[in-house]
Amino acid sequence: MTARLKVAYASLAAIAIATGQPAAASEKSDQAKVAAAIRADHDAAVERLRAWIKLPTIANMGINHQEGAEYMRQLALDAGFQMAKVIPTDGVPGVFATLDAGAKTTLAIYFMYDVKHYDPKEWSSPPLEGRMVDRPGEGKVIVGRGAVNQKGPETAFLTALRAFKASGVKLPVNLVLVAEGEEEIASPHFSQVVTHPDVLPALSKAVGVIIPDAGQSVDGQVTLLLGAKGAVELQLISSGEKWGKGPTKDIHSSLMANVDSPAWHLIKALNTLVADDGHTPAIDGWFENVKPLTERQKQLIAADVAAGNEADEKKALGIKQWYAGEDYLTATYRLASQPTVNIQGLVSGYMGPGGKTVLPGRAEAKIDLRLVPDMTKDEAVSKLRAHLAKRGFGDIEVNVSGGYGPTQTDENSALIKAEVATLAAAKISQTMSARSAGSWPGVIFTGPPLRLPAGSFGAGRGGGAHAPDEWFLIDSTNPKELGFDQQATLFANFLYEVARSGTIKR
Amino acid sequence: MTARLKVAYASLAAIAIATGQPAAASEKSDQAKVAAAIRADHDAAVERLRAWIKLPTIANMGINHQEGAEYMRQLALDAGFQMAKVIPTDGVPGVFATLDAGAKTTLAIYFMYDVKHYDPKEWSSPPLEGRMVDRPGEGKVIVGRGAVNQKGPETAFLTALRAFKASGVKLPVNLVLVAEGEEEIASPHFSQVVTHPDVLPALSKAVGVIIPDAGQSVDGQVTLLLGAKGAVELQLISSGEKWGKGPTKDIHSSLMANVDSPAWHLIKALNTLVADDGHTPAIDGWFENVKPLTERQKQLIAADVAAGNEADEKKALGIKQWYAGEDYLTATYRLASQPTVNIQGLVSGYMGPGGKTVLPGRAEAKIDLRLVPDMTKDEAVSKLRAHLAKRGFGDIEVNVSGGYGPTQTDENSALIKAEVATLAAAKISQTMSARSAGSWPGVIFTGPPLRLPAGSFGAGRGGGAHAPDEWFLIDSTNPKELGFDQQATLFANFLYEVARSGTIKR
Known part of the structure; x- marks a missing residue:
């Protein structure tokens, strides 16, 4: 997903608003137990990621369609989902899994298990090896196809779930997982998974949907994307x-x-x-x-423009001027709205x-x-x-x-509030993007019949999606960037914030 | 040349008008001597053609540029030209040669010594071998790159000149030869040859220019092309x-x-x-x-349309209708005029x-x-x-x-009258094409500064120009088609008709 999602967005340095109530003492203790279990699982978790990288599913090349779906199903069961099954489609199969924790609130998780194709000749280590290399200024990263897009962040999320199980801590939310193997070819059959008669009722109980993401920029900031064309x-x-x-x-x-x-x-x-x-x-x-941009959307875009560097952006794009010689702000409004x-x-x-x-x-x-x-x-x-x-x-x-079609999520939804609260508690700076000019198929969730808040979420770092030497940060040496264990812990803490925000009207 | 030249022309069954005066008895005897010398030279001539095919000049592949020009120069000298030299250009060199027979009339000859590239895998015999094969219903043909386009007809013309020399018969015209090695890439430097200070004065004395051609269709007819876009x-x-x-x-x-x-x-x-x-x-x-079409041009086109088969033509082109649903005649006028x-x-x-x-x-x-x-x-x-x-x-x-630019030659010029008379004497049916919609760089001759009548001329048969298994008829078994010796003899006779028509105003 995220290569498409991250392109050319109109993000913004938003005002971080911590909305959650303070956590109870017992919850703090549970969170500490989960975090300890995540740390104890570190080496095994990296091995799980490496093993997953070894099995690439490539939709338009007919590679590991069924095998990838079965593997995904097993990963869900291993992480604690009580039910997981492969959902056939007219293309690559999807996977549907549920984890009933007896909680009041349900969160939906969207995974992609396919990866972009690759040319080994362009890589400095074999794309399916998952070699650990030093990345100066950031730390130890794993290099491999799918490392950041999207198996790394997804493995961090599953590792959080395993830690709940390992430490005997009850999950604060129920989970519904939907996964597809055709994200890289624009999800032509994913609506067949979502609208499956077993899946739709389960999804419709959720307060929102996230796809785990390594969302930090080089300065440690996370952008919450509220919409996309x-x-x-x-x-x-x-x-x-x-x-x-x-x-x-x-x-x-x-x-x-x-x-x-x-x-x-x-x-x-x-x-x-x-x-x-x-x-x-x-x-x-x-x-x-x-629909014209709302005042709030314009405010988000204006803040983004204020923080941006027009000259750098033009240079990166190889352009001398925006359409019709418009100024940076007008051009950025246009990027989001036209x-x-x-x-x-x-x-x-x-x-x-x-x-x-x-x-x-x-x-x-x-x-x-x-x-x-x-x-x-x-x-x-x-x-x-x-x-x-x-x-x-x-x-x-x-x-x-x-x-x-386009996708849009309300920043006042329970999902976004939980994301904001999670990042605030972790002291991670966040911004909001009103709408990406790039696209992702969020409308499958945000449009009818589900109309759920949806987006990517997570901290941590990675790069090279769709490119050679794709990488994902495992052991961070940069205090601004979360390593693998901290990413998994952030996902665990997020589940508590979802439980807390879940009663808020979407 | 002729692949370009022969495409999509608007030809016509013209009224053959024999304009020449009857030949003198001495001339008839000379012609018989030349014809006998051509027949005696048959095997050697075919060997010369085969040897020439073995040396392909390919302009845009950098193959045999200098070698091809030198070879061309030697061929001219061997055929009786007293002077022959290579003319450097900014591309592949040209060749300039003169043969002063002490005659009143001078004819210019245009040769191309380059050939189209080829892929041996597509050929049934090696493209540079010059293998003799049987072509049912036509006779023995030589197969090789350049066989018909244009080394075969050019060898027939040179063989005619050699026969004058061999039989001690005086040539009825003086000759000026200009040759290029870039015809297949649209003659980008040929004007440098034509306007060379040694070449231009020589050419300007000519009554016209021909490139030797195997111009007969399968029913033996020759089309005289009067112009091209x-x-x-x-x-x-x-x-x-x-x-x-x-x-x-x-x-x-x-x-x-x-x-x-x-x-x-x-x-x-x-x-x-x-x-x-x-x-x-x-x-x-x-x-x-x-300029709109003249009444005479329309007449030629109308005759062509009357002889043509609209349904076959549409089928070959893969079209259901002409532009704007026009009728065949209107569409063919348009082809020539728009x-x-x-x-x-x-x-x-x-x-x-x-x-x-x-x-x-x-x-x-x-x-x-x-x-x-x-x-x-x-x-x-x-x-x-x-x-x-x-x-x-x-x-x-x-x-x-x-x-x-476009090229046009007056059908009342000495050159065309000589061509018509030659074919009439040989009892070869001829048609005239008002203007080809395809193109050839005749304007180099017909435009300023030379303003000479120019076109291709010759009988005989061949095919596969620019295609695999290019062929040229050597020994004809079809009474309607001239074999190699008859083609050369026709060229010899043509020189007499040029001498006779040469005094006619162009």
Whole structure:
């Protein structure tokens, strides 16, 4: 998840508000027992993470689909879930598990057990080895595919649960786990898991959903993400075959004189999708359901901009100016609030060096749409189709390859309050991000029918998601950064805060 | 040349008009001597062709540039040219040779000594072997790269010259030869050969220029091509770097919200280049110098259409209709008369299967422009640049990778009259094509400063230019098709017709 989730967000240095009541003495003692059990389990926990890294599930390469699901199921049982089962889907299976602690409050946990593919040649140690290496200024890290995205943080969470069991401490909340093996391909079948007749009723009891995350930046700060744009990926394909005009294959370019061109047909269609500025979506009715930013969202974004460095950001992006030469604040409002129609790629005819005298029979634009509340995926796709059809481009294929609507979680929800309280108690500085311009499929939880608060949560450090030498901090030498044991302990403490906040109306 | 030249032409069954005066008895006797010498040279001639095939010059692969030019120079000397020299250019060298026969009339000959690249795996015999194989219904053919395009017909022409020498018959015309080694990459430096201070005065004395060709179709007919559209190949490149807006590299697609997109910038620019029909050029002033078809050209095209098979042609092209649903005749007029702006290819961002969340820093459209008289290459390119600049697209690179203007030769010129007379005397049926929609750089000869009639000429058969198993007919078993000796004899006879027609005003 988090590579997508962390990109280009509009976060902010929020005012930390500790909302929880003070913990009782018995609770403090229980927490100490759990923390001690976590420390005692350290070496074994790292071995469990290393063993999990050795079994990569890669959705779009057909690698370890069933094996990964079974392994996930066993990890849940070992951590104390009383029931765990594999949920078949039309793609890679999901996993559903429950842990009934007899508590008043239920928390849902979302796991991904798949990883991004990798090229061993680009790595400094074998990607499935899980080698421990020193990272100057941070400490000992484990290097491997999935280390931070997402097996490391997930192992820390499961280790917290094992510590409750090992120390004989009762869990303060009940747990529902849903896991998928297709997160890295945009969760095409995860809604089948969530809406499964056994799963949906269990999830609907939860106060919210988290995916464990190593959420600290290099200065130790944690960003709580309150929302994210939706994203729809699609290909627009113009072809002589579907059009009934132009050639069905590439023909000699001299024929442009008296044969229609599918490539020009696509250009004419694309031209109608954005305004003359090459930027503003011009699809009929596109802004109908767009909610403007609230004052609070603007406040969060403004605080983020105040703390940000515009010059550094522009340099990192390789840009000289924002759209329309707008100032940093306006541009950052726009990043969070504007739905987009982006060209990811163009594919047609001859694509090598120089030229080749063909009139292509096919042209394709790879598009992604970013959606803001209250737009939905279905609305966006049907508006796009209608827009094209109305202008004589109904033959152009709209091939939707994935996507989901926007997600938003109330900062006054029990979940976010528990997160804030947990970080405050641990004296970890936190910020809130109003809405990421990047996307994650949180709408599966935050949208109908569940309408649950949802987001990633956790401290600790890692990096290199989707890249070579992915790493996850195990033994921290930096006082600002939590190591593995402290991360697991933070998750344990979080469960107490959830129990406390759980009675608050979402 | 001829692959480009032969594509998509608007040819026609013309009325053969034999214009030459009857040949004198001495001339008939000389011709018989030359024909006998050609027959006597048969085996050696085939060996010369085979040896030439063994030495491929491939311009864009750096293969045999100097060696090919030297070989060409020696071939000219061996055939009787008194002077032959290599002319250096900024690319592959050219060759210039002269044969002064003390005649009143001078004919120029254009040779290409380069060949298209090849993949031996696709061939049924080694592409440089020159194996003789049987072609059912046609005869013995030689198979090899360059066999028909263009070493076979050129060897037949040189064999005719050798036969004059061998039989002691005086040549009826003086000859000027210009050869290049970059025909297959659109002759980027050939004008340096033609305008060389030694070459230009020699060429300017000629009544016209031919490139020897195996011009017979399967039914034995020869098409005389009177003109061809010009072609300009260019890439339009939109980049954050040149634009000063948008990113200089691919960035995350979520940034589409507040960063400009070079890909959309290109789409907006492309959209202005053709009308809403996705077809008609809309570049400012594009049609200013477009000459309509003459009544004679229309007559030639109409005759061609009458002889053609619309259904077969559509099937071969994979189209259901011509542009705008036009009828066959209108569509064929358009093919010959309309200048075009074609998209050869589109290249931007992610081009693999599915999608990838990037906002590309660069987008490229590969374009070819086809030009008709009296448009010129420079005019077309400068109009395109001005059009883009006027609309705010001045940052888009117009990278011209090659091209030349249209070419046209008067059917009443001495050259065409000599060709018609030669074919008539040989009882070979001929047609005239008003203008090819494909292109060849004839404008180097037909345009300023030379303004010479120019075209390909010859009988005989071959096929597979630019393809595997390229072949050229040596020993014909088909009474409608000329074998090698007859082709060479036709070239010899053609020189007499040129001498006879040479006094006619071009």
